Amino acid sequence: LNAKYSKITEKHKLIAEKLLSLHLTESPFNKLPAFEYDQLKKGITCASCDSFSLKVEGRKIKCTNCEHVETITSSVIRSVKELRLLFPENKVTTSIVQDWCKIVDSKKVIRKILAASF
Secondary structure, three states: OOOOOOOOOHHHHHHHHHHHHHOOOOOHHHOOOOOOHHHOOOOOOOOOOOOOOEEEEOOEEEEOOOOOEEEHHHHHHHHHHHHHHHOOOOOOOHHHHHHHHOOOOOHHHHHHHHHHHO
């Protein structure tokens, strides 16, 4: 394989030029649809089934749909990552995270999670 050489033909050059002309500098998959914060449904979703049907049980959150259990910390961190992905220009604050997560009532808990994780 290494010993064989081939000449670059005009056809090869045309293919290369065509590939270069079709090259995209910006991916069309990076574009998010237009939406506003107020339009979106708030709340933590289940990590397993994406249901909003969750309830707090001590330091854990349990899905009433599929019975999946997750710590409050990991579910809040996951929700904050989603929030930052959807609204990268917005500052993440305790109040915004509390509004976004809905199910976690304690600002103190959210503040501790944010301080430890971000």
